[in-house]
Amino acid sequence: MTPKRKRLWLVLGSVAVLGCAATLVLTALSDNIVFFYSPTQIAEKQIPPERRFRMGGLVEAGSVTKSPDGQVTRFKVTDTNKTVDVVYRGLLPDLFREGQGVVAEGSLGSDGVFAAREILAKHDENYMPPEVAKALKDSGQWKDGKK
Amino acid sequence: MSAHAVYVMSAYLVALVILGGLLVSSLATRNRVRRELAARGLERKK
Amino acid sequence: MADLHFLANPARFRRFSQRVLPSLAFATVLMLAVGLYMALIQSPPDYQQGDTVRIMFVHVPSAWLAMAGYALLAGLGASLLIWRHPLAALMARASAPVGAGFCAVCLLTGALWGRPMWGAYWVWDARLTSMLLLFFLYLGHIALSRAYDEPERGDRAAAILALVGVINLPIIKFSVDWWNTLHQPASVARLGGPSIHPSILIPLLWMAATLFLLFVLLVLLRTDTEIDRRRLENAELQA
Known part of the structure; x- marks a missing residue:
């Protein structure tokens, strides 16, 4: 894997993980967000x-x-x-x-x-x-x- | 215009001030940086 | 050699921006004149909101551009972190204040629309709160990119923030569908087509196109300045 490839996957992976975390938090809090x-x-x-x-x-x-x-x-x-x-x-x-x-x-x-x-x-x-x-x-x- | 004209006018005024301000400050910064470059003898490359 | 590589893309960018900026400025002024006429005089009042609906013609395009601007920051951030694109960091520095400006216009005109229509300048519903968060993300980006002595470190920290904050964009867009909000649901980008009569939709899209041109104009102009500024900083380092 070239360094560029590696960085690409690192960035995509981090954003995906953060997205999942945000989804979980917002689902858990949805009763307070309404x-x-x-x-x-x-x-x-x-x-x-x-x-x-x-x-x-x-x-x-x-x-x-x-x-x-x-x-x-x-x-x-x-x-x-x-x-x-x-x-x-x-x-x-x-x-x-x-x-x-x-x-x-x-x-x-x-x-x-x-x-x-x-x-x-x-x-x-x-x-x-x-x-x-x-x-x-x-x-x-x-x-x-x-x- | 209706009784709410003051809200409409203020909204357009706010937009004018912020966006106009951005434009003016962008132009001012551009001119300042260009002057400083020129003062150092670094002309802009075409 | 490294210095030459740095200049390669910015130099091409500069030739491009110098060619388009004059006509872009001309088109923006022309479209703004027509757009303001449509928005303030020619378009009809709304059946419920009367003339107050005219605030929509600046509020909604500003919201779109604030979000598009952040998507741009995230794209530039990715291109800096992954491909080390030399122009990405400079353009990100140039566009963050522009996006923040449009975001501020959206928030303030929204308040001026909310007071007469809803009965409140501000409420903490999901749409308004996530939009305010976007504004703070912009401020954070601006602050981070200027927080270090070496500009490259600031660029990378700000790029990471841009990528983290991009999660807020779908939250803003879908907040009105996922949760009960005081803000009404989408009118233009929605399944089943726009729920706005053409006599109000056309001025809205016209103003959106106008402000988009202004956005592009500001970003090109400021990126050009950032290229000069970076040259100045490099010259000072060598001196």
């Missing part, structure tokens, strides 16, 4: 009340209600499998809309209602002008933002 849990995961995990975490999903269409003074918003977050009731006091981000993604940070109350302290809007990967979106909706070709 930014939020879905309602289904929350149901599986039995998270104790008052523990802070983030929950993400879609704002269920038609579920948003506001208190008369407009300060308190109640809505449901769904992953189409399970649904969690959320209550939030404060200003909502612009992109907070029914049917759109949302990430809420807060904790579950003993009544099973998620009390959110912070709401982040999640937008999907579709970009188009308003006329196109309208035309798609009118012709019934609208696909849901999420699979």
Whole structure:
């Protein structure tokens, strides 16, 4: 083996070993790397009340209600499998809309209602002008933002 | 432009400052190194 | 003899870069003018995000170039460590700050996009965190390559860092698929084709091509300078 060959294999081998190590570490830590849990995961995990975490999903269409003074918003977050009731006091981000993604940070109350302290809007990967979106909706070709 | 124009404009400004700064500093370094080479009598080889 | 070998490739590189740099600069300026018109005036607002979507036209190409730049560093690192290519170390020194610059643009414009759309400048989700890590890898590369008295040792240490850090690239790309993130999934490079309407996709690709030219321009220009600088250092050593 020429020295060049040897160095080539050494470099390729080291990168492969490091890649495997990184994969193992990231797989082991994947529960901590996720930014939020879905309602289904929350149901599986039995998270104790008052523990802070983030929950993400879609704002269920038609579920948003506001208190008369407009300060308190109640809505449901769904992953189409399970649904969690959320209550939030404060200003909502612009992109907070029914049917759109949302990430809420807060904790579950003993009544099973998620009390959110912070709401982040999640937008999907579709970009188009308003006329196109309208035309798609009118012709019934609208696909849901999420699979 | 909408109410968020300030974010859009700052984003383009940030890009201009960083990328423009890179270009200006690259040109300045090139000229400085060339001057130092010339001062040592080492003209650039074509 | 060794000195001649060192100059062989750099000399050819220099002839090449001097021939292309003027037309490259001209093309970049021209494309940037058209690109900015498309990005800021001609393209339509997004149905959800309105005009804020225009940040995408600098944010996304910067992210691509920051990642491509690191892939370049890794390739140059391998070519230095394995084949001892004389130009690789100089080009790596020249391109690391360029990649870091594009990475900074990506992070900052992302923050300015996140605040109005998500409601936060920054969150520690997997995509944003791995992109920040990329920026620190760039800084580490720049620092390592300058950390030794003999530049060759710095070049090799930085090359090793570039190869180690290349593992971060697939993590950045697939972070949005592997873990729940606040950042949305891929829109352009994805199975099933882009999910961006052509009226927004074309300005995006145009700006990507423009910034790519700027990236190449900066790397060629700075590599040229690094060749001169190395000659200067060699002359000082001999003096």
